[in-house]
Amino acid sequence: MHHFLGRLAPFAPYLVSFLTLGVVGLSAQQAPRYEAIIDVRQVTQDRLPVTVFVPKIDRDEVTWIFPATIPGTYESQRWWRFVSDFRAIGKDGKLLNVRRSTDSQFVISGARNLQAVTYLVDDSFDERDPDRDLFPPGGTSFEADSVFVFNHAGIIGYIEGIQKADFQVKVTRPKELYGASALGIARMNDTVDVYHVQSYDQLIDNPVMWSRPDTASFSVAGATVTVALIHPGKDSWAKAYAKDLERTTKAIGRFLPRMPVGRYAFLLYLWGGDTTTIHPRRQLYGALEHSYCSFYVMPATPTPRGLSDIASHEFLHILMPLNLHSEEIESFDFRSPKMSKHLWLYEGVTEYFAHLALLRDSAISEEDFFREFQGKIHGSASIPEKFSLTTFSKNVLTPENQELYGNIYTYGALNALFLDVVLRESSKGQTGLLELIYDLMLSYGPSKPFKDDELFDEIEKRTNSAVRAYLDTHVEGDRRLPMADMFAKIGMSFRQIDTIKAWTYGFTAKFGAQGMELFPEGHNGFDIVEGDKLRKIDGVSIMIAKEDAWRKLMDPKKAESITITVDRQGQEVELKTTARYTDKQVRNSLRPDPQASAEAMALRHAVLRGTRSH
Known part of the structure; x- marks a missing residue:
């Protein structure tokens, strides 16, 4: 033992975790699985030591992979950038040679003798380097003794070619912290958690977070739903969030022909400025879906704001891609990702269903529904004149398509609505898009791509x-969606330019790479300068502004005053005006057609309500 310890002297940062399971790792070396050992109590300056024992290797050289990206994010992540002090340890305790590949992965020589790898990982959540600024819901957070968020792509790698082996993860933590996940976590004692998955893909699909416990649960359509929160303070907020999520998920439960999962977890990091010196260069909040859970980064408020709209979309991913996906997702290439052509299905159809479910449950009106899709037409303004959804999807990781990515939730959802129209029209109202999805799910499933x-x-x-x-x-072709023709089929009048009498502040807006950009229009009551970026509404950050504030700004109904704060070339400027009732030129006008035929109204009913009216 002393001889072995002497050889481990260079690995002082990892010594505790390495020895904690040293005997287990050595004795289990013949088992076809990885064993990751992590002691979060050892985090220093947001760097976490990780040790991974490896399966038996029959090659002289192997490559240790950290993902370039993961399913669901559709952004270039390159997790190896957060790794330092990477070492490969032989069965005799000696260091093996490690070099970097041309794509920055870790190539290990003498791999037949490989026992374990050790390294440090930085967290991504409060990253100061703009080149490493990742979408937070897909990232990692290490706040010593209080918060640990494991999206495993940023924690654990794997040996190329041994992606489908089992993984066991042992985490030692402060006893007051609770681990929340869709996985079954075995609590071995007051400070040790262990969980197990059957492949690296499954590990990536199951984030875990540790914090002071604040959880709630409920049932929907036979599925058990868990809600777990990270937030400042000691009060319990979980019940309020669970109540909001229960209302949304039960609406979806009534929308779906059958619930395709038996369990689900909502994991929410309610950020309260914990890392107040950090100023991310882009939007901090959002959500990322997984098969049996979704992870959220939201503002820290005791009651939820804007959660239901996001959660309805994320929850509906239990259809696609969980139960309907391609081979590219089933066996994801984390080193050199090969993207599926069908992002229009995974995200566009899901976004459409999120609104259709609420409409069918009477949570929103038809007016609300079409207002939402009018907004999606506005949001699709950056789409090129010729645009193939499948080509875009296949090449979504290119810089030019990263700039266009938000359109999958706007243009993609419009495409799903129009596909539903075509399905209902061509089947005399009998079959819609939801029925088609469930028919396809009969032939495919979670493990059948x-x-x-x-x-x-x-x-x-x-x-x-x-x-x-x-x-x-x-979809495969590059012809733009025929907006006017498709809306006319369901009794709606669409015009690219229309003039109406309306209350207005005299501006238009569109979402760009830097957020919501404002442009002067008409009387320009705010004295907006083209390219001003909206930051606050009546003194409240747009990140936490309530729906009423947004409606007041975007759709005033009377001569009401409002104040906005914009970012103008790096300086915050406060602007104030009062709405005027005047002629307003409206782009992408969408209104019910008073001359719509009975056939068009029947088709609208079939699409929106699921049956043909009589």
């Missing part, structure tokens, strides 16, 4: 030539 190039063939087999023609023209 479809072939990317064969999906449209499978859809045509279940539908008709009109549906295939639409997919070939507007």
Whole structure:
């Protein structure tokens, strides 16, 4: 033992974790699995030591992989950038040679003798370097003795070619912290948690967070739903959040023909300025879906603000991609990602269903529904004149398509609505998009993917030539969506430019890479300078502004005054004005057509309500 300890002397930062399971790692070396050992109490300056014992290796050289990206984020993450002091340790305790590959991964020589790897990882949540500024819900956070967020891509890697082996993760933590996840976590004692997955893909699919416990649960359509929160202070907020989420998920439960999962977890990091010196260069808040959970970074408020709209989308990912996905997602290439062509399905259809479910449950009105989709038309302004959804999806990681990514929730959702119209019209109202998805789910599932190039063939087999023609023209093809024609089919009048009498402050807005950009229009009551970026509404950050404040700004109903704060070339400027009732030129006007035929109204009913009216 002393001889072995002497050889481990260079690994002082990892000594505690390495020895904690040294005997287990050595004795279990023949088992086809990885064993990760992490003691979060050892975090120093937001750097966490990690030790991973490896399966038996029959090659002289292997490459240790940290993901370039993961499913669901569609951003270039390159997690190896957060790794330092990477070392490979042989079974005799000696260091093995490690070099970097051309794509910055870790190449280990003498791998037949490899026992374990050790390294330090930085967290991404409060990263100061703009080149390492990642989408927070897909990131990592280490706040000593209080908060630990493990999105495992930023914690644990794997040996290339041994992606499907089991992983066991042992985490030693302060006894007052509670681990929350969709996984079953075994609490071995007051300070040790252990969890197990059957592949690296499953590990990536299951984030874990540790914090002071604040949880609640409820049931929806036979599924057990857990809500776990991280937030400042000691009061319990979980019940208020669970109440809001229960209302949303039960609406979805009534929308779906059957609930496809038996369990689900909402994991929420309610950020209260814990790292107040950090100023991320882009939006901090959002959510990331996983198969049996979703992870959120939201403002720290005792009651939820704007959660239900986001949660309805994330929860509906229990359909796609969990139960309907391609081979590219089933066996994801974390080193050199091969993206699926069908982001329009995974995100666009999911976003459409999120609003359709609320409409069918009477949580929103048809007026609300079409107002939302009018906003999505506005939000699709950056789409090129020729645009193929499948080509965009296949190449989503390119810089130019990263700039266009937000359109999958706007243009993609509009495409889903129009596909639903075509399905209902061509089946005389009997079959819609939801029915098609469930039909496809009968043939595929969580562990049975479809072939990317064969999906449209499978859809045509279940539908008709009109549906295939639409997919070939507007999804695979690059012809823009026929807005006016499609809305007319369901009794709605669409005009690119329309003039109406309305209350207005005299500006327009669009979302860009830097957030919501404002542009003067008409009387320009605010004296807006083109390119001003909205930061506050009546003194409240747009990140936490309530729906009423947004409605007052974007759709005033009387001569009310309002104050906004904008970022003008790096300086905050406060602007104030009062709404005027005047002629307003409206882009992308969408209104019910008073001359709509009975057939169009029946088709609208079939699409929005799921049945044809009588």
